[in-house]
Amino acid sequence: MAEDTPRKTVEELGKLFDLTGKVAVVTGAGGTLGHALCKGLAVYGADIAGWDMKTDIMDDMVAEVEGIGRKATATAVNVTDDASVKAAMEKVIADHGKVNILVTVAGTAGNRQPAETFDIDEWQKVMDVNVRGTMLCAKYAGAEYEKQGDGGKIITIGSVRGFLGHPGGYAAYGTSKGAVHLLTKQLATEWAKKRINVNAIAPSIFWTPLTQQVRDDPELVKIFMARIPMGRAAELDDFIGAAVYLASPASDYVTGLVLSVDGGAVAG
Numbered sequence: 001m002a003e004d005t006p007r008k009t010v011e012e013l014g015k016l017f018d019l020t021g022k023v024a025v026v027t028g029a030g031g032t033l034g035h036a037l038c039k040g041l042a043v044y045g046a047d048i049a050g051w052d053m054k055t056d057i058m059d060d061m062v063a064e065v066e067g068i069g070r071k072a073t074a075t076a077v078n079v080t081d082d083a084s085v086k087a088a089m090e091k092v093i094a095d096h097g098k099v100n101i102l103v104t105v106a107g108t109a110g111n112r113q114p115a116e117t118f119d120i121d122e123w124q125k126v127m128d129v130n131v132r133g134t135m136l137c138a139k140y141a142g143a144e145y146e147k148q149g150d151g152g153k154i155i156t157i158g159s160v161r162g163f164l165g166h167p168g169g170y171a172a173y174g175t176s177k178g179a180v181h182l183l184t185k186q187l188a189t190e191w192a193k194k195r196i197n198v199n200a201i202a203p204s205i206f207w208t209p210l211t212q213q214v215r216d217d218p219e220l221v222k223i224f225m226a227r228i229p230m231g232r233a234a235e236l237d238d239f240i241g242a243a244v245y246l247a248s249p250a251s252d253y254v255t256g257l258v259l260s261v262d263g264g265a266v267a268g
């Protein structure tokens with residue numbers, strides 16, 4: 001064993017996944033995955049600043065996080081709006097004193113349409129929420145991390161659709177998630193020396209309002225399941241381990257990773 005390599009104590013190793021004392025901003029916190037990740041991060045010790053379009057859709061999340069014994073706040077934010085995101089980040093600092101983790105879950109699928117007749121305004125809406133929204137939230141978290149001077153974690157939410165095309169009308173959604181993956185790598189590279197880790201989680205399909213259009217079409221469900229080697233949709237709790245890992249000291253030397261949590265969908 002190399003004597004000159006710094007090693008953690010047993011006690012420090014036991015805290016590799018500990019988020020106690022950390023403040024996590026989670027966007028889309030009133031949505032399905034956002035709420036689940038707020039709960040998961042809180043179980044591992046983080047306080048939660050939830051962002052979503054309206055505060056009342058985060059009531060259940062706030063109650064659940066407080067029930068775990070962590071602090072939770074809910075702020076109305078439009079992630080596509082620079083002034084709204086800036087004000088929300090200022091509110092996080094006022095309410096919680098700092099920010100250590102950002103998870104950009106807010107997203108939209110828009111309506112799937114054939115590329116040759118795709119409504120370009122609808123296409124732009126998807127790009128705005130998924131790409132511009134991710135960029136704006138990361139921008140203000142990065143600026144805050146820089147001020148705080150002790151690094152930070154950013155977790156974006158990509159998708160299997162960011163790796164692979166699909167005949168089912170994904171010209172907007174797939175393109176936006178491909179951009180989220182590359183934005184993640186770009187920010188990771190740019191901020192690596194500042195100890196800001198930027199990684200993505202790329203889920204396969206799970207059942208939420210965002211995928212209702214697919215769920216309503218049994219033929220499409222069959223096609224989707226056939227493409228997942230494990231043969232099932234993801235469950236919400238499948239994503240919690242990945243989020244805790246990427247938010248915690250366990251991933252301090254990991255940056256620019258797009259971590260597939262997808263039942264093997266992009267493996268073959």
Ligand SMILES: NC(=O)c1ccc[n+]([C@@H]2O[C@H](COP(=O)([O-])OP(=O)(O)OC[C@H]3O[C@@H](n4cnc5c(N)ncnc54)[C@H](O)[C@@H]3O)[C@@H](O)[C@H]2O)c1
Pocket residue numbers: 027028029030031032033034051052053077078079080104105106107108109129133157158159160202203204205206207208209210211
């Ligand atoms: N459901 C899936 O199968 C699936 C698969 C891969 C990736 N994803 C991604 O996971 C994330 C969460 O999706 P979900 O399925 O939980 O959807 P959801 O519809 O349950 O949640 C999305 C949340 O984002 C919020 N939101 C949308 N636009 C916003 C804006 N401009 N500002 C602030 N908040 C906004 C919505 O209000 C909603 O609460 C999305 O980024 C989605 O692309 C989902």
